[in-house]
Amino acid sequence: MQLDLNLLAALDALLEEGSVAGAAARLHVTAPAMSRSLGRIRRTTGDQILVRTGRTMTPTPYAIAVREQVHELLHQVRGVLAPSRELDPATLERTFTLRWHDSLVALGGPVLLAAVRAQAPGVRLRFVAESTTDTPELRRGEVDLEANANRPNAPDIRAEHVGETRLVMVVRQGHPLTRARTVTAQQYAAAEHVTVSRRGNLSNAVDDALARLGLTRRVVAAAPTEAAALEFVRGTDLVVSVPEITARTAAADLGLALLPLPLELPSAPVYLSWHQRYDTDHAHTWLRALARTALATCGAS
Structure with missing residues (x-):
């Protein structure tokens, strides 16, 4: 047959x-x-x-x-x-769709875009927002490359650990906590907080760490993105705990203060994820290399 x-x-x-x-x-x-x-x-x-x-x-x-x-x-x-010829980025005509965590887009996106424009002017990048639910776009080929803190479990999805970042707390300049020589867990818990959650969760790993110390905090709002949460903090006495790579840029741009988090929490990982169909795709391999460099440049290491 x-x-x-x-x-x-x-x-x-x-x-x-x-x-x-x-x-x-x-x-x-x-x-x-x-x-x-x-x-x-x-x-x-x-x-x-x-x-x-x-x-x-x-x-x-x-x-x-x-x-x-x-x-x-x-x-x-x-x-x-598949053809085995070498890739010439200068002649590449292709659109890549990337779904990155919003803080990684803000910090690593400009670096990646600049590198792509310099090497491959015919390539276009589509950064799309993270979904509130787990979605199969990587499998369906609708998303080429993801970058976030989640390591996928599906056997056909590749994941590469590209860095780590720790949580810090961010407050406005002049916030009462900025006057403390060292912020204690009790002082941290006594403040009013904003969480960052695309699903609207009002609690996270910070609350688990506080509970182990017999402490609780009052969360007054959940913001869908770190950028929104930082705006909430900017003109109030609210506190938000976010990855340091986000906070460092925000402190300069928004006039915010960074303080160490008085809790023992593991560093947050950063993963690049893609479907295995692109393992031997020369253009995708080229893009992944640029993405690694961009994330390292913005501090995910």
């Missing part, structure tokens, strides 16, 4: 997207063409692959069983057929 490798790509897209329309959009073909490919796959495998359940389509037990194998096979085929 003669096999069509295009069916492998179609099957991978169908299993990833769970719909004919989604798979068609991913492979840039029409929905009728993808429907015909699904029909050929069904005839070849003797399995329905996807079955309709109401308004959605559900993978069959066979489809679930072979999903990872299909994905790995397609990755291997692309690796074999």
